[in-house]
Amino acid sequence: MCFYDWNSYDKPDYYINIQELENVHSEWYSQYPLTPEDLAYMEEYTMAERVSAVTDEEIDELVKKMRQADINRASKEDIKLNYQNLTTMEEDIDKAPKPLFARINQSLFHSPTYAALINLHNVFNRMEEASERLDDEDRIKIETFLDAVAETDVYQLMKSFLQKKGLMPKRTPRFNKVFFKMWFKLYDSDDAKKSSSGFEHVFLGEWKTPLNASLPAIVDGMHNWVRYFLLEKTGEINYKGYIEKVDNLLVTIKYDWGKYKKAIGSFLVGTSPEFEISLYTLCMLAKPNIGNCRFHIDGQTMYVLSFKFRDDPAVITTYPTLPE
Numbered sequence: 001m002c003f004y005d006w007n008s009y010d011k012p013d014y015y016i017n018i019q020e021l022e023n024v025h026s027e028w029y030s031q032y033p034l035t036p037e038d039l040a041y042m043e044e045y046t047m048a049e050r051v052s053a054v055t056d057e058e059i060d061e062l063v064k065k066m067r068q069a070d071i072n073r074a075s076k077e078d079i080k081l082n083y084q085n086l087t088t089m090e091e092d093i094d095k096a097p098k099p100l101f102a103r104i105n106q107s108l109f110h111s112p113t114y115a116a117l118i119n120l121h122n123v124f125n126r127m128e129e130a131s132e133r134l135d136d137e138d139r140i141k142i143e144t145f146l147d148a149v150a151e152t153d154v155y156q157l158m159k160s161f162l163q164k165k166g167l168m169p170k171r172t173p174r175f176n177k178v179f180f181k182m183w184f185k186l187y188d189s190d191d192a193k194k195s196s197s198g199f200e201h202v203f204l205g206e207w208k209t210p211l212n213a214s215l216p217a218i219v220d221g222m223h224n225w226v227r228y229f230l231l232e233k234t235g236e237i238n239y240k241g242y243i244e245k246v247d248n249l250l251v252t253i254k255y256d257w258g259k260y261k262k263a264i265g266s267f268l269v270g271t272s273p274e275f276e277i278s279l280y281t282l283c284m285l286a287k288p289n290i291g292n293c294r295f296h297i298d299g300q301t302m303y304v305l306s307f308k309f310r311d312d313p314a315v316i317t318t319y320p321t322l323p324e
Contacts, residue, residue: 053165054286056294062161062282063295066275069153072113074270076248078105081269087241087254089263095241100253101229109226113152116145117203117226117273124200126207132186132197142184146176149274158278167285182281182313198315202280203227203273207260219255219262223319224276225269231257246300250320266319268297280318284308 067073080103085095108114123138125131134142149155159175162168169175183199200206205222222228231237236257243252243264252266268276283293283304293304306318 053167059282059286059293060295062157063279063297066154066157066278067297069157070272070275072111072272073275074108078108079248079270081248083242083245085241087243096239099232100239101232104229112148113273114226116148120145121204121227124204149277152274154274155278158282162282162285178313182315185314187314201317202315217260219257219260221317222265223267225267228267244322246322249297249300250302250322266321268320280304280306284315284318
């Protein structure tokens with residue numbers, strides 16, 4: 001196995017050539033923008049009715065099935081974390097002299113969904129104040145990621161459930177259009193036009209420079225362990241301690257990404273890209289804008305908090321957390 005070790009490693013060839021991953025695209029992009037017919041499913045429920053349309057037990061059972069179907073997730077032997085010392089949001093002291101990730105089996109990154117996710121890491125501008133300009137090559141990379149995810153059993157479980165509940169369109173072409181808009185629609189930030197998307201915020205993270213120069217520059221989003229690991233490996237991230245943790249399952253941490261600070265940020269550990277985007281889609285649609293998307297992973301109670309626009313499927317943010 002190809003384990004990553006901070007003391008010595010050979011750079012793995014997980015940046016697979018994009019042509020190796022291409023297949024018959026679902027034309028996620030060419031079906032954009034959405035029409036009133038595409039969004040007709042949203043008229044079936046009010047926001048309050050959406051919350052009650054899916055029970056806690058149904059979410060818990062579906063997440064268990066998705067976890068079992070997640071064949072691309074890391075095993076306990078694949079990842080070793082070095083948590084070091086406990087910290088808080090308020091402290092500005094580095095309590096972790098070493099990186100968070102002590103060891104990882106990088107052969108995980110050869111699977112299509114991981115490789116396609118990593119190929120998206122340099123597509124978006126990390127500056128939140130900069131408008132995004134995506135070219136044809138960028139769109140191919142996005143479609144390749146979506147195609148790879150859509151072929152997995154984890155995604156299909158989520159898709160079938162949401163369609164059955166009337167929370168997403170029943171026809172696949174319309175489902176694809178809404179799913180694309182949820183995650184990849186560009187929307188305005190406080191500082192720029194079309195500068196952010198749900199996917200960029202959640203899976204990649206953004207740099208935000210406040211207008212008030214007395215306030216610190218911050219990391220906005222970034223709730224994906226693969227992204228964090230690769231940035232930490234290259235020395236771009238300085239881990240400063242953990243706030244809460246469940247061993248090899250979920251961490252809430254403090255870190256600096258260059259001069260940009262993350263006072264508190266959480267992500268699942270070892271879960272596949274398809275599991276994370278499917279879980280977050282489920283919680284976004286079944287329990288939007290509230291904190292009661294509750295479920296268990298390996299016996300551990302967890303929540304996902306999700307926020308979206310009122311009359312638009314686009315994701316603002318979504319992230320995992322533990323019970324208080």
